[in-house]
Amino acid sequence: MEADKSLVSGSMALLVLKLLEDGDKYGYQMTSELKARSEDVFHLKAGTLYPLLHTLEEKGLVTAYEREAAAGKPRRYYHLTKEGQAVLREKEAAWHTYADAVGRVLRGGACSAGT
């Protein structure tokens, strides 16, 4: 099942930065890995990925370099910078806070406010 686009779009930068945390990757690797790691929930279109990667590069959160992959094709690899690692940690913390809050609301239960 694919995720609701409006839910995904706000967290796409977080997901892309997270994918780069354990090593440099090129675009196609990222879309494939995201699909696999999300168990087919996130289908990130390349048309969304590359402008996002270029934006992150402009902000200094990732750097890129070209290298020939095993098949001999030149690939543009992206690397998470120290600044990118810091932003990733911030975004992760913010996401957990948000997700926990949404979870608590959805689970319902007694509200102690005003008592």
Add this chain to the structure above:
Amino acid sequence: MPGPETIRDYLDTVTAQIRWKRARAVAVRELGTHLEDQRNEFQAEGHSPEEAERLAVEEMGDPVAVGTDLDRLHRPKSQWKMLCLLAAALGLWLVLRLAERWGVSYWNEYVVSFGGIVLLAAGLAAGIYLLDYTLLAKAALPLAVLLTAAAALGGRLQFQLGCTHDLGQYIILLLPMAMALAVYGLRSRGTGGLALCCLLGLLPAVCYLPGSPLRFLWALWGAPPVLWVSLFGVTGVLAAGVRLGAFGARRRNWLLVAAYGAAVLVCLAVTFLRPGQWLYMPQEEMTWAQEIVSHAKLAGMVGLDPALMGDVRLELDFRRYHGYLLAVLANYGWLGLALIQAPAAAILIFGWRKLRRQASLLGRLLGTAALATLTWQAAAVLVQDLAGLRGMLTCFPYPFLSDGGTALAVDCALLGLLLSVLREESIARDAPVPQPSQTEAA
């Protein structure tokens, strides 16, 4: 309207949205390889080639939206602030040149000739600014060798011309740029590549050395500038290359850079410590400079004893060069000295700050070369003038404050190159480097 069904059509539609022609190929290259990967995967899953291509295109998303996003991200970064500073520097140059000739009978002719020089220098900077500097990468090594040879032979050329032309001398200022191209051309060759760069960088210093076997290349005033430019400019570029990982992350690379610096220092020692040759300390001028510096006011003429100073104001004339910055300090105080350096200093400060964001190795190296050269020029002239070390550190004038047009043109060319690097920041791409495993296999 149905969308594109083939990879070619998809890429054409994306490309059509990108206004900057130079950015088009760079921006869509990744999309092309991504589409091919996706198509191959669909084919591997059992789809026909046509069907696989159509599905791959479908996976990409709206090409117009993608192209519009890429267009927004890949615009030339106009360097208006730096161009305004260059205009201020050139304006200052023109005012100073005309002011020192104020009152002469044919002043109008100077207006035309100096105005022409300023226009030519500005045109040179603007022309290089608009050029695609990445074209240098296509012949990085041959260009590096050519420039180094020109710098080594430049003194001889000047000698042949009877020392009446400065051209041979000013090529020396391009040595750091030659090193930037050499580092880029030999990147990923490990410590061996760095060693070759060091040898190439040492060549001009050895050629100009008095008493060296290559003395036939030596010209009268050539040795100190070559050595100082090698020590600061070339070593700076080598260090930048090592720091950016051009030769791998080996600690011994830093030792090699240090060894290069030490070799140039040895050349300097040989040059300056030859009895009766270069170890001439201009004691009188040094004392004079010390007096002015210690008695200089914040603004206004130096507060020295009129009997010592005489009635004549200190000469403010480039043609009788005895330390132009010292003369400015003596006549107008520290504020005057700061004002006259302000445009060049601002260019250097902004330039170094902006260069830190540059992602391309070639851009970083060339930008470092241009800025290191101009920074060394500024620092060397300032120290030389204020210490009264006439001609010991440099024969070049302060950046953008020269008497003639050649120095101004070289400075403008270097600045133009830096601005071109900064302008193309969003599309500069270094050529792919083979993986170490492939290199070893080969």
